Amino acid sequence: MHRLRFIIATSLLFVALASIVIPIPPSNNGKHLLDAAEAQGTTLTIYSGRNENLVGPIIEQFEQDTGIEVEVHYGDTASLALTLIEEGENTPADVFFAQDAGALGLLSNNGLLDTLPKYIVDSVEPRFRSTEGEWVGVTGRARVIAYNTDVLTEEDLPDTLLEVTDPQWRERLGFVPTNASFLAHLTAVRVSEGDDVARELVEGLLANDAPQYENNVQAVAAVAAGEIDAALVNHYYLFRLLAETPDAPVANYYFPGDDIGNLINVAGAGILRSSDAKPLAQQFIAYLLSRTAQTYFAENTYEYPLLIGVEADPRLKPLEEIETPDIDLSDLDDLQGTLELLDELLTQ
């Protein structure tokens, strides 16, 4: 027994020492000490608020196709945006690839983003890019109601977003209050319908004891499990669920007309004003909007490809058929009022 413990202990100590002493082979650590001249503009540094599991493969593909060396720093969109603001012009980043237009708007308002070339911004519809041309949408993320098809049909579902506060949905319709997508949606309601309507929406959800979830995945899983009947989420979580459980009784519902419920937010990208590798950065964003990358997103993340002419997953309601509310996505950075509203209401 003592001998065994001695062996375990010694080998563990050895592993620990080895971990500290032996250099790790495939890391990018060594790159910091590149010669200054060489560093200038030969590697592209990307801050990605998009998950490595979703965008890692396409970034690798970009490296292979172009021979450009890329360093990606992954994190969540909101804290990367704050990181960029803290770093200011000393940021090592060249590109910010964000999960939501609000974060890009925030950077743009802080004067951190450069204007993109016209050929890049023009490859997507005007409703999916910044009016000043400082960022461009890469993929579309539609807000929908995911509902349990065993319990509900399309006819049962509300005609407008505000109707989700109807007492008949008491404890049956869930939402994800602190998620960036919900915050953006609430901001859109404030911007287009006014603060009072947004307040009415949140107060109504709370009055209904609408079940709250930490993230969209949990909420959609709760719909599939019959824990709730419906949930306000983004459209693509359904298809991830179906990839795992093909017979899950869940479907997406879009509101009729141009109701504010039909917001389509984007994941998008911009180039940092302070970048010393702007040509590479432009090449990268152009690549994200290439047919190759757009097809990759359509097939793997189930988001809407925004490059005009690339088809979405056939199970999705086509982008042309969705009447999005008339909103400038750049305005989604107006979070101040949204947070005050949420602060006040979630602290009840």
Next chain:
Amino acid sequence: MIHTLPRQTSTSRLLLAITIPLAAALLFPTIYLALRAAQVPLDEAASYLTRAGTLRVIGRSLLLVATVSLASAAIGIPAAWLTARTDLRGRRMWTIALTVPLVIPSYVAALALVGAFGQRGFVQGWLEPLGVERLPSIYGFWGAWLSITLLAYPYVFLSVRAGLKGLDPSLEEASRTLGRSAWETFRRVTLRQLTPSIMAGVLLVALYTLSDFGAVAIMQYNVFTRAIYLRLSLDLETAALLSMVLVALSIAILAFVNRTEQRGSTYYAQRSARAPQRIALGRWHAAAQAFLALITLLSLIAPLGVLSYWLINGLQQGETLRDVIVPLQRSIRAAALAAVACGALTLPFVVLQVRYPSRVSHGLARAAYLGYALPGVVIGLAFVFVGARVLGTLRDWFGLTDYRSLGLLVAAYVVRFIPQAIGPARAALLQVNPHLEESALTLGRNRPRVFATITLPLMRPGLVAGVALVFLTAMKELPVTLLLAPSGYVTLATRIWSASSESFYARAAAPALVLVLISALSLVYILDTDD
């Protein structure tokens, strides 16, 4: 009881010269955030902080702190006593099983509890034949309380266990000889001597509870850290302002702990600690085993079960696993460096505080705690600010392309986790009788040698406990790692996060299981050395 009078000696001056700049470095994120908070216009700050909703959220945070601290003490103290002082079977196994939950990331533990006890979780599945269609909701206060308690009680357990090991058994023996019962002796002698160890553990639990975000987010319990995180999608100033509330609460908690501790008294061991007689549990043996088994079931077996389920389920659906060896190597490297650094840097603080007690020395040691209740992400952002400024200056001279480095990451870990080493080390040094050191000095040994040959070996249990705490918590650290690790420096914790946040559960489960397993094995080594 022996008093050590403050003496101004060359040693104390040297220690002050070391600890003052060190404390300043540890306080830097807190000071930086205070400066940022000061940028919020005063009327805006005042109206925000005095709003009824804000007060309600602060109240919830305090409720959670109080209940989690009490529950952690209720689990940690008896568990430590059982494993350190009785003839319980499987003591070593229990010691490790009771410590490992510390390494489980809090959002993983909370997800596991939801998986097990959710309205439609595993337990409901088992009960379904009995007609139970859904369990009462676990979300809210109870879920948050349970998940944080199950992660945090090891702070008390490890600290108290180290305290018990350093205790001089002769006082207890005297008490028994004088006719007091075992229970009386435990209550009036053992427990009172243990006060510094207990309070060191409880303090860590309380401050950790204030700072936790993962569990309260999953459990949808709106405490103060959620308000801070919500603000982080807009600006740092308001988030920093809210963080200052956490600093103020920490000061209040420190003051409270101080007062409680002063009511207990400190007894030095009269000679080097020897192993006490183990108490025979007799007919209580089964009950003791059942108690520890229940705790382990909830805090370790349940999360491990849910992780294994995710792994198997994910693999069946064709999810591919990714390499875990390189992330493991990186986690160990960063955590081990931080643990060793914390162990070393702790010594000047506790020696100064315990051997040269004064307002200044006490204040210096407590200053290290002020940042402990801050959410990791705001500490990380403070480092980002400084790192980027340094990079801006040095970029052209040295050709640096990024300020993120292993060194910076370890430094941030030290700032975040050093209180975990200070508490148990201080409690251990309090047990070392200064007369021993003085005798050795009289016999002609110099101070450094006395420290190395007498003091250090005697305070080893506490020091080891502290280093183990730092190692385990640094292994699972997420927010600072995400911000400060060099690009591509993926650790187990960041891999678990990136997989679980997009619900690639098999990909999250594999590194999480490795994290728990390797930590358990490393404890065999760390904790064995002090037996």
